[in-house]
Amino acid sequence: MNHTTDPQWVIKADNLTKRFGDFIAVESLNLYVPKGHIYGFLGPNGCGKSTTIRMLTGLLTPSEGNINVMGLAIPKQAEALRHKIGYMTQKFSLYDDLTVKENLQFIGRIYGIDAQECKKRIDQLQSTYKLNQYQHQLAGTLSGGQRQRLALACACLNQPKLLFLDEPTSAVDPQNRRDFWEQLFDLSEQGTSILVTTHYMDEAERCHKIAIMEKGTIKADDTPKTLMDNINAHVVEITTTDLRQLKQALSTLAEIQSAAQLGHRLRVLVSKHINDPICWVMHQCQLHHRPLQQQDIRLVTANLEDVFVSHTGQNPNLHKQEG
Numbered sequence: 001m002n003h004t005t006d007p008q009w010v011i012k013a014d015n016l017t018k019r020f021g022d023f024i025a026v027e028s029l030n031l032y033v034p035k036g037h038i039y040g041f042l043g044p045n046g047c048g049k050s051t052t053i054r055m056l057t058g059l060l061t062p063s064e065g066n067i068n069v070m071g072l073a074i075p076k077q078a079e080a081l082r083h084k085i086g087y088m089t090q091k092f093s094l095y096d097d098l099t100v101k102e103n104l105q106f107i108g109r110i111y112g113i114d115a116q117e118c119k120k121r122i123d124q125l126q127s128t129y130k131l132n133q134y135q136h137q138l139a140g141t142l143s144g145g146q147r148q149r150l151a152l153a154c155a156c157l158n159q160p161k162l163l164f165l166d167e168p169t170s171a172v173d174p175q176n177r178r179d180f181w182e183q184l185f186d187l188s189e190q191g192t193s194i195l196v197t198t199h200y201m202d203e204a205e206r207c208h209k210i211a212i213m214e215k216g217t218i219k220a221d222d223t224p225k226t227l228m229d230n231i232n233a234h235v236v237e238i239t240t241t242d243l244r245q246l247k248q249a250l251s252t253l254a255e256i257q258s259a260a261q262l263g264h265r266l267r268v269l270v271s272k273h274i275n276d277p278i279c280w281v282m283h284q285c286q287l288h289h290r291p292l293q294q295q296d297i298r299l300v301t302a303n304l305e306d307v308f309v310s311h312t313g314q315n316p317n318l319h320k321q322e323g
Protein backbone atom coordinates (compact mmCIF):
# COMPACT_ATOMS: atom_id res chain seq x y z
CA MET A 1 0.00 0.00 0.00
CA ASN A 2 1.19 3.51 -0.82
CA HIS A 3 1.81 5.44 2.36
CA THR A 4 2.22 8.89 0.90
CA THR A 5 -0.29 11.54 1.96
CA ASP A 6 -3.79 10.58 0.93
CA PRO A 7 -6.36 13.28 1.65
CA GLN A 8 -9.16 10.74 1.99
CA TRP A 9 -7.79 8.91 5.04
CA VAL A 10 -6.58 10.43 8.25
CA ILE A 11 -5.52 7.02 9.60
CA LYS A 12 -4.37 4.05 7.56
CA ALA A 13 -3.16 0.94 9.34
CA ASP A 14 -2.28 -2.20 7.42
CA ASN A 15 -1.67 -5.62 8.91
CA LEU A 16 -1.04 -4.22 12.35
CA THR A 17 0.08 -6.80 14.89
CA LYS A 18 1.24 -6.37 18.48
CA ARG A 19 2.64 -9.20 20.55
CA PHE A 20 3.46 -9.05 24.26
CA GLY A 21 5.65 -12.14 24.62
CA ASP A 22 3.55 -15.05 23.36
CA PHE A 23 0.30 -13.10 23.69
CA ILE A 24 -1.10 -11.48 20.56
CA ALA A 25 -2.99 -8.36 21.63
CA VAL A 26 -3.64 -7.06 18.10
CA GLU A 27 -3.54 -9.32 15.04
CA SER A 28 -3.27 -8.30 11.37
CA LEU A 29 -5.57 -5.36 11.91
CA ASN A 30 -6.51 -3.09 9.00
CA LEU A 31 -8.05 0.25 9.91
CA TYR A 32 -8.97 3.14 7.64
CA VAL A 33 -10.44 6.26 9.18
CA PRO A 34 -11.86 8.78 6.71
CA LYS A 35 -10.96 12.43 7.17
CA GLY A 36 -13.57 14.45 9.08
CA HIS A 37 -15.27 11.42 10.57
CA ILE A 38 -16.11 10.58 14.16
CA TYR A 39 -15.02 6.97 14.10
CA GLY A 40 -16.11 4.70 16.95
CA PHE A 41 -13.98 1.86 18.16
CA LEU A 42 -15.97 -0.80 20.03
CA GLY A 43 -15.11 -4.11 21.59
CA PRO A 44 -15.03 -6.10 24.82
CA ASN A 45 -12.53 -5.31 27.58
CA GLY A 46 -9.06 -6.44 26.63
CA CYS A 47 -9.78 -6.86 22.89
CA GLY A 48 -6.94 -4.50 21.96
CA LYS A 49 -8.49 -1.06 21.44
CA SER A 50 -6.10 0.92 23.65
CA THR A 51 -3.13 -1.06 22.34
CA THR A 52 -4.17 -0.10 18.80
CA ILE A 53 -4.51 3.57 19.75
CA ARG A 54 -1.11 3.53 21.43
CA MET A 55 0.42 2.15 18.22
CA LEU A 56 -1.43 4.69 16.07
CA THR A 57 -0.16 7.56 18.23
CA GLY A 58 3.42 6.28 18.13
CA LEU A 59 3.55 5.42 21.86
CA LEU A 60 3.96 1.70 21.18
CA THR A 61 5.96 0.07 18.40
CA PRO A 62 4.01 -2.51 16.39
CA SER A 63 5.45 -6.00 16.07
CA GLU A 64 4.36 -5.94 12.41
CA GLY A 65 2.48 -3.73 10.01
CA ASN A 66 2.40 -0.24 8.55
CA ILE A 67 0.81 2.87 9.99
CA ASN A 68 0.22 6.19 8.33
CA VAL A 69 -1.44 8.94 10.36
CA MET A 70 -2.05 12.33 8.73
CA GLY A 71 0.54 11.54 6.08
CA LEU A 72 3.21 10.57 8.61
CA ALA A 73 4.79 7.12 8.86
CA ILE A 74 4.41 5.90 12.44
CA PRO A 75 6.33 5.22 14.65
CA LYS A 76 9.21 6.75 12.62
CA GLN A 77 7.64 10.23 12.48
CA ALA A 78 5.90 10.03 15.86
CA GLU A 79 7.53 13.23 17.13
CA ALA A 80 6.10 15.25 14.23
CA LEU A 81 2.71 13.60 14.78
CA ARG A 82 2.65 14.57 18.47
CA HIS A 83 2.16 18.22 17.49
CA LYS A 84 -0.75 17.43 15.16
CA ILE A 85 -2.93 15.24 17.38
CA GLY A 86 -4.73 15.33 20.70
CA TYR A 87 -4.95 12.22 22.88
CA MET A 88 -7.33 11.83 25.80
CA THR A 89 -6.36 8.68 27.67
CA GLN A 90 -8.74 6.51 29.71
CA LYS A 91 -7.38 7.89 32.96
CA PHE A 92 -7.46 11.56 31.82
CA SER A 93 -3.77 12.29 32.45
CA LEU A 94 -4.33 15.40 34.53
CA TYR A 95 -2.12 16.74 37.29
CA ASP A 96 -4.29 16.57 40.38
CA ASP A 97 -2.17 19.02 42.37
CA LEU A 98 -2.31 21.68 39.65
CA THR A 99 -5.33 23.90 39.12
CA VAL A 100 -7.46 23.74 35.98
CA LYS A 101 -5.62 26.71 34.47
CA GLU A 102 -2.20 25.40 35.52
CA ASN A 103 -2.93 22.05 33.83
CA LEU A 104 -3.70 23.89 30.60
CA GLN A 105 -0.64 26.15 30.95
CA PHE A 106 1.55 23.11 31.54
CA ILE A 107 0.28 21.39 28.38
CA GLY A 108 0.81 24.65 26.49
CA ARG A 109 4.47 24.70 27.58
CA ILE A 110 4.92 21.05 26.54
CA TYR A 111 3.69 21.97 23.05
CA GLY A 112 5.91 25.07 23.06
CA ILE A 113 2.97 27.39 22.33
CA ASP A 114 3.86 31.09 22.48
CA ALA A 115 2.79 32.54 25.89
CA GLN A 116 0.38 35.15 24.51
CA GLU A 117 -1.20 32.70 22.06
CA CYS A 118 -1.44 30.13 24.85
CA LYS A 119 -3.28 32.54 27.13
CA LYS A 120 -5.76 33.31 24.34
CA ARG A 121 -6.41 29.61 23.70
CA ILE A 122 -6.77 28.81 27.40
CA ASP A 123 -9.35 31.59 27.78
CA GLN A 124 -11.25 30.21 24.78
CA LEU A 125 -11.09 26.60 25.96
CA GLN A 126 -12.11 27.45 29.52
CA SER A 127 -15.13 29.21 28.08
CA THR A 128 -16.01 26.50 25.51
CA TYR A 129 -15.76 23.73 28.08
CA LYS A 130 -17.42 25.68 30.91
CA LEU A 131 -14.35 25.67 33.11
CA ASN A 132 -14.09 29.38 33.87
CA GLN A 133 -15.54 29.10 37.36
CA TYR A 134 -13.17 26.23 38.22
CA GLN A 135 -9.98 27.70 36.77
CA HIS A 136 -8.34 28.11 40.20
CA GLN A 137 -9.57 24.77 41.57
CA LEU A 138 -7.18 21.82 41.88
CA ALA A 139 -7.86 19.21 39.17
CA GLY A 140 -7.87 16.50 41.85
CA THR A 141 -10.98 18.05 43.43
CA LEU A 142 -13.06 18.25 40.23
CA SER A 143 -16.11 16.05 39.59
CA GLY A 144 -15.98 13.33 36.91
CA GLY A 145 -17.70 15.52 34.32
CA GLN A 146 -15.49 18.53 35.08
CA ARG A 147 -12.34 16.38 34.82
CA GLN A 148 -13.54 15.09 31.49
CA ARG A 149 -14.10 18.61 30.15
CA LEU A 150 -10.65 19.64 31.35
CA ALA A 151 -9.08 16.56 29.74
CA LEU A 152 -10.78 17.39 26.44
CA ALA A 153 -9.66 21.03 26.71
CA CYS A 154 -6.07 19.82 27.30
CA ALA A 155 -6.31 17.50 24.28
CA CYS A 156 -7.53 20.40 22.13
CA LEU A 157 -4.96 23.00 23.25
CA ASN A 158 -2.68 22.44 20.26
CA GLN A 159 -5.69 22.72 17.89
CA PRO A 160 -5.31 19.16 16.63
CA LYS A 161 -6.78 18.01 13.34
CA LEU A 162 -7.08 14.50 14.79
CA LEU A 163 -8.26 13.52 18.27
CA PHE A 164 -7.85 10.12 19.93
CA LEU A 165 -10.33 9.65 22.77
CA ASP A 166 -10.03 6.46 24.82
CA GLU A 167 -13.30 5.85 26.72
CA PRO A 168 -13.77 9.57 27.35
CA THR A 169 -17.18 9.26 29.01
CA SER A 170 -16.75 6.32 31.35
CA ALA A 171 -17.21 8.34 34.57
CA VAL A 172 -19.79 10.80 33.34
CA ASP A 173 -23.56 11.14 33.80
CA PRO A 174 -25.98 10.98 30.82
CA GLN A 175 -26.45 14.76 30.53
CA ASN A 176 -22.71 15.40 30.58
CA ARG A 177 -22.18 12.59 28.03
CA ARG A 178 -24.76 14.25 25.80
CA ASP A 179 -23.05 17.65 26.15
CA PHE A 180 -19.69 16.02 25.50
CA TRP A 181 -20.94 14.55 22.22
CA GLU A 182 -22.30 17.92 21.18
CA GLN A 183 -18.79 19.27 21.71
CA LEU A 184 -17.36 16.43 19.60
CA PHE A 185 -19.73 17.31 16.76
CA ASP A 186 -18.67 20.98 17.04
CA LEU A 187 -15.05 19.86 16.71
CA SER A 188 -15.95 17.57 13.81
CA GLU A 189 -17.71 20.43 12.03
CA GLN A 190 -14.60 22.54 12.45
CA GLY A 191 -12.63 19.84 10.58
CA THR A 192 -11.28 17.64 13.39
CA SER A 193 -11.30 13.89 12.78
CA ILE A 194 -11.95 11.81 15.89
CA LEU A 195 -11.24 8.20 16.83
CA VAL A 196 -13.17 7.36 19.99
CA THR A 197 -13.46 4.13 21.97
CA THR A 198 -16.66 3.48 23.85
CA HIS A 199 -18.68 0.74 25.53
CA TYR A 200 -21.89 2.76 25.20
CA MET A 201 -24.08 1.76 22.28
CA ASP A 202 -25.91 5.10 22.20
CA GLU A 203 -22.54 6.80 21.68
CA ALA A 204 -21.53 4.28 19.02
CA GLU A 205 -24.74 5.09 17.19
CA ARG A 206 -23.74 8.74 17.02
CA CYS A 207 -20.51 7.94 15.14
CA HIS A 208 -20.24 8.36 11.37
CA LYS A 209 -18.62 4.92 11.22
CA ILE A 210 -17.67 2.25 13.73
CA ALA A 211 -15.39 -0.75 13.95
CA ILE A 212 -16.23 -3.69 16.21
CA MET A 213 -13.13 -5.38 17.53
CA GLU A 214 -12.74 -8.73 19.22
CA LYS A 215 -9.62 -10.61 20.34
CA GLY A 216 -7.26 -8.31 18.47
CA THR A 217 -9.09 -8.25 15.13
CA ILE A 218 -11.80 -6.12 13.55
CA LYS A 219 -14.96 -8.18 13.06
CA ALA A 220 -17.01 -5.52 11.28
CA ASP A 221 -16.74 -1.90 10.26
CA ASP A 222 -19.27 0.34 8.57
CA THR A 223 -21.85 2.99 9.36
CA PRO A 224 -24.07 2.09 12.35
CA LYS A 225 -27.11 2.00 10.04
CA THR A 226 -25.49 -0.37 7.53
CA LEU A 227 -24.34 -2.66 10.33
CA MET A 228 -27.85 -2.74 11.81
CA ASP A 229 -29.49 -3.28 8.39
CA ASN A 230 -27.13 -6.14 7.57
CA ILE A 231 -27.02 -7.91 10.92
CA ASN A 232 -26.49 -11.64 10.50
CA ALA A 233 -29.37 -12.62 12.78
CA HIS A 234 -33.12 -12.31 13.25
CA VAL A 235 -34.04 -10.35 16.35
CA VAL A 236 -37.03 -11.79 18.19
CA GLU A 237 -38.68 -10.52 21.36
CA ILE A 238 -40.68 -12.77 23.65
CA THR A 239 -42.96 -11.51 26.40
CA THR A 240 -44.03 -14.24 28.78
CA THR A 241 -43.57 -15.55 32.31
CA ASP A 242 -40.60 -17.65 33.49
CA LEU A 243 -38.19 -15.76 31.25
CA ARG A 244 -35.14 -16.99 33.19
CA GLN A 245 -35.94 -20.65 32.48
CA LEU A 246 -36.86 -19.93 28.88
CA LYS A 247 -33.59 -18.10 28.44
CA GLN A 248 -31.66 -21.09 29.85
CA ALA A 249 -33.45 -23.46 27.49
CA LEU A 250 -33.01 -21.32 24.37
CA SER A 251 -29.37 -20.52 25.15
CA THR A 252 -28.42 -24.19 24.73
CA LEU A 253 -29.51 -24.18 21.06
CA ALA A 254 -26.82 -23.70 18.42
CA GLU A 255 -29.16 -21.53 16.30
CA ILE A 256 -29.53 -19.00 19.14
CA GLN A 257 -26.68 -16.46 19.10
CA SER A 258 -27.83 -14.80 22.29
CA ALA A 259 -30.79 -14.45 24.64
CA ALA A 260 -30.90 -11.49 27.02
CA GLN A 261 -33.63 -10.37 29.38
CA LEU A 262 -34.87 -6.77 29.22
CA GLY A 263 -37.41 -6.33 31.99
CA HIS A 264 -40.43 -8.41 31.00
CA ARG A 265 -39.01 -9.25 27.56
CA LEU A 266 -36.50 -11.76 26.30
CA ARG A 267 -34.49 -10.50 23.33
CA VAL A 268 -33.25 -13.38 21.22
CA LEU A 269 -30.83 -13.41 18.28
CA VAL A 270 -31.67 -16.28 15.95
CA SER A 271 -29.30 -17.39 13.18
CA LYS A 272 -30.13 -15.93 9.81
CA HIS A 273 -30.31 -19.36 8.16
CA ILE A 274 -33.58 -20.08 10.03
CA ASN A 275 -36.22 -19.12 7.46
CA ASP A 276 -39.18 -18.50 9.74
CA PRO A 277 -37.69 -17.47 13.13
CA ILE A 278 -41.06 -16.89 14.82
CA CYS A 279 -42.34 -20.33 13.91
CA TRP A 280 -39.00 -21.91 14.77
CA VAL A 281 -38.75 -20.25 18.22
CA MET A 282 -42.36 -21.15 19.01
CA HIS A 283 -41.61 -24.75 18.10
CA GLN A 284 -38.50 -24.79 20.31
CA CYS A 285 -40.47 -23.34 23.22
CA GLN A 286 -43.10 -26.02 22.73
CA LEU A 287 -40.39 -28.71 22.80
CA HIS A 288 -39.15 -27.24 26.09
CA HIS A 289 -42.68 -27.34 27.53
CA ARG A 290 -43.02 -23.57 27.43
CA PRO A 291 -45.63 -23.00 24.73
CA LEU A 292 -46.04 -19.44 23.48
CA GLN A 293 -49.07 -17.66 22.07
CA GLN A 294 -48.67 -15.80 18.79
CA GLN A 295 -49.06 -12.48 20.64
CA ASP A 296 -46.13 -13.35 22.97
CA ILE A 297 -43.53 -13.19 20.22
CA ARG A 298 -42.57 -10.72 17.51
CA LEU A 299 -39.78 -9.83 15.12
CA VAL A 300 -38.12 -6.49 15.92
CA THR A 301 -35.58 -4.24 14.25
CA ALA A 302 -31.95 -4.80 15.21
CA ASN A 303 -30.21 -2.20 17.32
CA LEU A 304 -26.47 -1.64 17.65
CA GLU A 305 -26.25 -3.75 20.79
CA ASP A 306 -27.65 -6.69 18.77
CA VAL A 307 -24.97 -6.05 16.14
CA PHE A 308 -22.28 -5.96 18.84
CA VAL A 309 -23.51 -9.20 20.38
CA SER A 310 -23.79 -10.93 17.00
CA HIS A 311 -20.14 -10.14 16.27
CA THR A 312 -18.63 -10.70 19.69
CA GLY A 313 -21.09 -13.09 21.31
CA GLN A 314 -21.09 -10.81 24.33
CA ASN A 315 -23.20 -8.14 25.93
CA PRO A 316 -21.47 -4.72 25.92
CA ASN A 317 -22.99 -3.81 29.29
CA LEU A 318 -21.44 -6.87 30.88
CA HIS A 319 -18.01 -5.71 29.72
CA LYS A 320 -18.54 -2.38 31.35
CA GLN A 321 -19.35 -3.98 34.66
CA GLU A 322 -16.42 -6.39 34.43
CA GLY A 323 -13.99 -3.62 33.41
Ligand SMILES: Nc1ncnc2c1ncn2[C@@H]1O[C@H](COP(=O)(O)OP(=O)(O)OP(=O)(O)O)[C@@H](O)[C@H]1O
Pocket residue numbers: 020023025043044045046047048049050051052323
Ligand atom coordinates in the same frame (compact mmCIF):
# COMPACT_ATOMS: atom_id res chain seq x y z
N1 LIG B 1 2.35 -3.79 28.11
C1 LIG B 1 1.61 -4.90 28.09
N2 LIG B 1 2.16 -6.10 28.43
C2 LIG B 1 1.43 -7.23 28.37
N3 LIG B 1 0.14 -7.29 27.98
C3 LIG B 1 -0.46 -6.13 27.65
C4 LIG B 1 0.25 -4.88 27.67
N4 LIG B 1 -0.60 -3.91 27.28
C5 LIG B 1 -1.78 -4.52 27.02
N5 LIG B 1 -1.69 -5.83 27.24
C6 LIG B 1 -2.76 -6.83 27.06
O1 LIG B 1 -3.28 -6.69 25.76
C7 LIG B 1 -4.69 -6.93 25.75
C8 LIG B 1 -5.39 -5.75 25.11
O2 LIG B 1 -5.39 -4.68 26.05
P1 LIG B 1 -6.04 -3.26 25.70
O3 LIG B 1 -5.76 -2.36 26.84
O4 LIG B 1 -5.59 -2.84 24.36
O5 LIG B 1 -7.59 -3.65 25.64
P2 LIG B 1 -8.85 -2.69 25.44
O6 LIG B 1 -9.63 -3.24 24.30
O7 LIG B 1 -8.42 -1.27 25.36
O8 LIG B 1 -9.64 -2.97 26.79
P3 LIG B 1 -10.60 -2.00 27.68
O9 LIG B 1 -11.91 -1.90 26.96
O10 LIG B 1 -10.72 -2.76 28.95
O11 LIG B 1 -9.90 -0.68 27.85
C9 LIG B 1 -5.09 -7.18 27.20
O12 LIG B 1 -5.17 -8.59 27.40
C10 LIG B 1 -3.94 -6.60 28.00
O13 LIG B 1 -3.75 -7.27 29.24
